[in-house]
Amino acid sequence: MTGTFLYKGIKFVSNVHTEESLNYAENEFAVQDDDIFNITYPKSGTNWMIEILNLIKYKGNAELSNQVPIYVRSPWYEIANSREQIAALTRPRIITSHLAHQLFAKSFFKSKAKIVYTMRNPKDIFVSSYHFSKIMNFYKDPTSFQDDLENFLQGNELFGSWFDHVKGWMQMKDDSRFFYITYEELLQDLRGCVVRICKFLEQDLDDAAIDSVVKHSTFKVMKDNKMANWSTVPSEVMDHSKGSIMRKGVSGDWKNHFTVAQSEYFDTFYKDQMKDFNVKLFWEDN
Ligand code: A3P
Numbered sequence: 164m165t166g167t168f169l170y171k172g173i174k175f176v177s178n179v180h181t182e183e184s185l186n187y188a189e190n191e192f193a194v195q196d197d198d199i200f201n202i203t204y205p206k207s208g209t210n211w212m213i214e215i216l217n218l219i220k221y222k223g224n225a226e227l228s229n230q231v232p233i234y235v236r237s238p239w240y241e242i243a244n245s246r247e248q249i250a251a252l253t254r255p256r257i258i259t260s261h262l263a264h265q266l267f268a269k270s271f272f273k274s275k276a277k278i279v280y281t282m283r284n285p286k287d288i289f290v291s292s293y294h295f296s297k298i299m300n301f302y303k304d305p306t307s308f309q310d311d312l313e314n315f316l317q318g319n320e321l322f323g324s325w326f327d328h329v330k331g332w333m334q335m336k337d338d339s340r341f342f343y344i345t346y347e348e349l350l351q352d353l354r355g356c357v358v359r360i361c362k363f364l365e366q367d368l369d370d371a372a373i374d375s376v377v378k379h380s381t382f383k384v385m386k387d388n389k390m391a392n393w394s395t396v397p398s399e400v401m402d403h404s405k406g407s408i409m410r411k412g413v414s415g416d417w418k419n420h421f422t423v424a425q426s427e428y429f430d431t432f433y434k435d436q437m438k439d440f441n442v443k444l445f446w447e448d449n
Contacts, residue, residue, distance in 0.1 A: 173263060173323040176301050181243045185266065188241040192268045197255040198276035199364065201237060204328040205261050205321065206291040207283040208346040210408065213237040214380045214391055215349075215357060216257045216279065219366050223375030229388060232395045234259075240268075261322045264331030276340065279360065280332050283346035284446035285325045286417035286429060289315045291410065293420070298405045312425060316432050326436040333442060345445040347414050353377050382412035414446075 166177040170185045201216055203209040210233055217228060217236050227236060237257040238245040249258065260267065271278075293311055296302035302321075318324025335341040342363040349356050354377050361368050368376070378384060385391040386409040393401060393408045401408075421429070 167321070171266060173266065174319065174321050176321060179242050179301060184243040184245075185241055188260075188262065188268060189266050190269060192240060192270060194268050194270040194274045194276045195254065195256065196275040198271075198274070199255055199257045200271070200276065200278045201257060201259045201281070202267075202278055202332065203259075203261060203281045204283075204288065204325050206288045206295060208281045208349060209259060209261070210234075210391065210393075211346070211349060211380065211385070212279060212281050213257065213259060214385055215360065215376060216364075218376040218379055219357070219361055219364060219368065220255065220257060222366075222368055223372035223379075225375065225379040228379055229390055231390060233391045233393070234396075241266075263323050263328050264334065277364065278332075278335070278341050279363070280335075280341065280343045281346060281349075282329055282343065282444060284414060284417070285315075285433070286421065286426070286446075287346075287414060288325060290417050290420050292320075294406060294410055295408065298402050298407075300400055300402060308420065309425070312429070316429065326433075330437075330440055333440070336442060347445040350412075350414055353380065382409065385409055386412070 167174050168177050168180075168182075169175075170180070170182060175185065199216060199220075201209065201212045203212065213233050213236060214228060218225065221227060235248055237259045238248040238252075239259045239261065240249055241260055241262050249256070252258070289312060292315070293308065296311075314320055315325070318327060322328065332341075333343065336343060342360065344356060344360070354373065357373055357376050357380075361373070379388075386407070389395060391409075394403060396403075417426075
């Protein structure tokens with residue numbers, strides 16, 4: 164595994180990110196008014212949203228989805244080698260980021276660009292991340308489930324604390340440039356979510372186009388699509404023999420991993436961290 168480093172108190176992967184790339188992302192990156200940002204805490208459904216947004220951009224036409232790797236269609240703009248890929252994007256650019264709100268591009272806040280922010284039950288994020296770290300060579304190897312859980316809760320994770328990420332970004336919840344959604348809503352009613360996202364992006368798609376967006380962004384289709392399932396990532400970066408980023412694609416898998424005590428411990432921590440957060444999130448009621 165490559166090392167990690169702290170940038171303004173948040174942990175990043177060495178080489179994938181650099182001080183320079185993060186400083187560029189925060190202070191120099193020029194946001195364009197028609198940019199669409201796909202922002203998530205890792206393992207919240209980032210790739211799913213890339214697929215949805217790109218299919219909406221092309222009115223349901225899946226040609227590029229079947230030809231260009233998903234991480235090239237909408238690169239993470241904070242990573243060190245993404246500049247050329249970003250420069251090659253056609254407008255409106257669909258750009259991905261895991262950055263915390265306080266590290267995000269300053270030029271965004273003076274622009275008319277838009278953000279789609281996807282959240283997911285943090286217990287499922289933790290489980291997804293635990294498995295992902297076993298296949299990604301630049302992630303740390305998981306130590307033990309319990310130790311990793313503690314790191315997750317304490318925010319000692321890549322891209323920082325989930326709680327801070329959500330609370331930071333959700334300060335924008337009433338901003339007309341900001342749209343938030345959850346992984347669980349996407350699972351429950353993908354079509355309805357696609358319609359809502361189209362409305363936010365002011366994209367007028369007919370029923371057939373919406374059907375096509377939905378069809379090409381289902382778990383099964385993405386899992387089988389080499390351009391969406393990360394099988395194009397070199398094996399020195401990702402050990403494909405150990406698993407896939409398209410792992411289960413369900414909500415509630417945490418129940419197969421957490422003990423009752425771990426779940427209760429998580430809930431107590433969660434309640435304390437989120438006590439002043441006044442938005443009900445999907446998994447809190449379901
Ligand atoms: P699991 O590991 O729980 O299966 P990210 O893209 O942010 O890295 O998130 C990856 C998670 O999103 C994985 O979760 C993956 O299976 C899930 N995912 C990706 N595409 C999906 C889809 N079309 N439908 C449901 N889940 C999807």
